[in-house]
Amino acid sequence: MAAIACLTGAQEARALVVSSDANGLQMREPDNILNRVKLSLVDSGGLKYRVEMAQFGGRGIGFGPGCTQLSTLQGVDVALCDRINPVVSHVSFGPMRDTLVTDPNFPDPIHVQDGGIGPDVFTLGAGADVARADRLDTVLGQSGDDDLSSTGGRIDGGTGNDRLHALGGTTGPLVGGPGNDTLTADPDASTTMTGGDGTDSFAANGARVLIDARDGIGEQVSCGDGTSRRGSTAIVDLLDTPDDATLIAQGCQTVDRAPKGERTAARLVSRSLLLRRGTTGVKVRCTTRTRCAGTVSLTVKGRPRSKTFSIKARRTATVRLAxxxxxxxxxxxxxxxxxxxxxxxxxxxxx
Structure with missing residues (x-):
């Protein structure tokens, strides 16, 4: 009871409360106070957690069970916490612009459960981290095989075989980084997915997603199961699967395919087509400094029509087709x- 009373008192007066027990290290913000937290592992009569935080408004770290004050110098609090269980089992901040910066070599998993509305930045360590971030947050996984998701902020898995997921309503980007990453989205999400180095897989699940898989590595891409089409675009290279027709059938609105290091020069401008006297005009823009040339084809109900084009640099032309x-x-x-x-x-x- 005394420990609980001590912890409660600390919560009332402190910007961050730290404790460590059989569940691992826990860091909680009990009030609407700005937090700038640094986390590392040090040898102090055995490996211990070192939590450093600059005081804000005279408020610093509150010490729960398993944690003691190491120093307070020039407005910076430092806590040492026992490493009873090698995991940071809980990190949550409030509505301010909080940051967590973890030593890149920090080996223990970090679990972030942040429901605050503030635009927080979480820089994690080398462990297999798990983060469920809010819509304004940024999560940087660094190394380790991480499992990261967000309702709208930016997620960067860093090095490792990461799992990144865009929750419903998401608008922030997913970036896999080096490693064999898995990028997925809820059906009502809206986001961008970039894999980075490694063999990645992408599953939009019917969400509105821009997928960038053009890295010269054969990867699996899916916009959905064909039951909905919300405007997803897949930017792929010649090695990615499945083929364009299958991607379209699965729900992609647009498939942009080119070799690694190249991009399509002629872009489709039209978003809808108007039929007049049995023909329609397809607007195509040449986006490069040199002339664009190629073929436009249009297929309706299994009947293809095609025509060649040649468009001056930086110009738009209309190609008419039956x-x-x-x-x-x-x-x-x-x-x-x-x-x-x-x-x-x-x-x-x-x-």
Missing amino acids: ARPGTATVRIRERGEQGARTVRSILKVAR
Whole structure:
């Protein structure tokens, strides 16, 4: 009871309360106080957790069971906590712009459960970390095989085979970094996915997602199961699977495919197509400083129509093709240095 009373008193007066027990190290912000926290592992009669925090408004660290004050110097509190269980089992901050900076070699897993509304930044260590961050937070995994998710902030897995997930309503980016990463999203999320070095996999699950998998490594990409189409775009290279037609059937709105190090020069401008006297105009823009040339094809109800184009640099042209009302697949094909460059999109043809 005395320990509980001590901890409660610390919570009322302190910006951060630290404790360590059989569940691991715990760090909680009990009030709306700014936290700038540094975490490391030191040898002090055995390995211990070192928690350093600059005081804010005269408030510093509150010491719960398993933790003692090492020093207070020039407005900086330092706590030493017993390493009873090698895990940081709980980290949560409040509504301020808080930061956690972890030693890059910190080996223990860190579990972040942050429900505060503040734009926090969590820089984790080398362990297999788990973070469930809020919509304004940034999570940097560094090394280790991490499991990170967010309702809207930026997630960067860093080195390691990470699992990154965009929760519903997410708008922030997912960046895998070096390693074989798995990037996924809830169906009602809206985000971007970038794999980085390594063999990654991408699953948008019907969400509105921009997937960038063009790194010259054969990877698995999916926009969904074909039951919904929310405007997802897959930027892939020649080694990625499945093929363009399958990606479109699974729910991608656009598939942009080119060899590694190249990009498609001719871009589709049209977002819908108007049928007039049996033809429709497909607007194509040349985005480079040199002329763009290739073929535009349009397929409605299994009937393909195609025409070549040549467009001056930085110009937009309309390519007219025979069409009929319905859902159309539009494909722009160019010749690349290492293979074909194509953009394939789904558009509606209406009268």
